[in-house]
Amino acid sequence: MKAKDFVAGILTGVAAGLIVNQAFEKMNPNTPAEQVLNSVKDAFKKEGPIDGSWIVMKPEQFTNNVLSMEVYRGGISRIRNGELEQFEFAANAETGTVVELIQK
Known part of the structure; x- marks a missing residue:
């Protein structure tokens, strides 16, 4: 695996985590x-x-x-x-x- 592909995978995972977190906060506004x-x-x-x-x-x-x-x-x-x-x-x-x- 190339380092570039590895870094791209990590960045994609972090971005997906942020999006899921924001969606959860909107669903649970308490x-x-x-x-x-x-x-x-x-x-x-x-x-x-x-x-x-x-x-x-x-x-x-x-x-x-x-x-x-x-x-x-x-x-x-x-x-x-x-x-x-x-x-x-x-x-x-x-x-x-x-x-x-x-x-x-």
Whole structure:
């Protein structure tokens, strides 16, 4: 095999990989922040319907006395027993684990 043919094969493989990756991203437009929000919403839906939700798409630094990490901040609202309940949360940007939940 000639070196020129080998390099052409590698470049073709890389180009095909890039095209497949872009196609996959278009088919699955959920960003990490949206995935975190969906996870939190699913947890709340186990207790009843949700009235509304939001999330900040840009992660921010979160620190408590021990830990420091990037988090997404968001909120959930629902009607329970005829009254509006609102919650704000911070979820680890990498794992989606809720690290703070505050009822407003």
